[in-house]
Amino acid sequence: MEINKNDIPLQVAVTAHNWTSMTPEVRGEQEQAAYFDHMTGFYSRLMSQVENEREREYLEAAALRYQAGYIAHKMDQLRARSRCASTMITGGSNFNTRRNDKANASEYNKSLEFFEWQKRAESAILKGLKDMRTAAAGGPAVIMRQEIEAAEKYQENIKATRAAFRKQSDIMERRKILATFFQVSEAEVYKMACKMGIDWPTMEPPPSWVLTNNNARIRAMRERLEQMEKRDATPTTEKPFEGGIVRDNAEQNRIQIFFNNKPDFILSQKLKEQGFHWSPSFGCWQRLRTDNTRKAVKNIIGIDI
Secondary structure, three states: OOOOOOHOOOOHHOOOOOOOOHHHHHHHHHHHHHHHHHHHEEEHHHHHHOOHHHHHHHHHHHHHHHHHHHHHHHHHHHHOOOOOOOOOHOOOOOOOHHHHHHHHHHHHHHHHHHHHHHHHHHHHHHHHHHHHHHHHHOOHHHHHHHHHHHHHHHHHHHHHHHHHHHHHHOHHHHHHHHHHHHOOOOOHHHHHHHHOOOOOOOOOOOOOOHHHHHHHHHHHHHHHHHHHHHHHHHEEEEEEEOEEEEEEEOOOEEEEEEEEOOHHHHHHHHHHHOOOEOOOOOEEEEEOOOHHHHHHHHHHOOOOO
């Protein structure tokens, strides 16, 4: 991906600061430099996560889309700023305070919108990467089984560490035991000790709450796996109602409500209160595929799915 500071035209950047800065040319160059630094850092963060050529292609395309969106939002922000003024630059005579307040509010809203867009856009790219890896690994259920297996192994290693520490009181030997059981380098032993709640100076055995917390995590993951397996065993189905259809979408892991006509204000509010969100890409109201969502559909539409 090519990144050039002139992707943000210098004249636009300078004009944005004509009425708010004594040195608009300097501020314009700073705007260009900030864009270049941001895009360079963003691209480096994305590429540092590449594990194969397929992921590289996905992230390259995503970075280009992000760049185009970033430039568009930045230009909107700069144009809004060009309408703002300061009495330090214009002088106080006949200064239209009301108009300037509106211009400042508009620029603030554009800046806030720009900032929130950046967070959403990067989050969407990373979610796409995660979904790609999940699909390549065989699906969410496969990933969950692997995580459960790793947590169970960790549980056994904690128990073994507690037993070994009781037989060995020497602090340095205990650190070696930790490195051996968890297969980490000497430099990483400290981090492992902190993770397990071990006091580094005394190297007392891992406290019992570490076992308790990890066991609770294993139970939660097993319950989640059970839900996944139940979901995977249930195919996508649709059920009509007066005014639309409800789709129990296994592939998207969503329950979706499609209306023939736009819902009125009261129904829209009810959907929001029940946790549904409008999806422009699917053209429906949807929520995660759970038993609670099915109950919500019953409350809103009056049908069982």
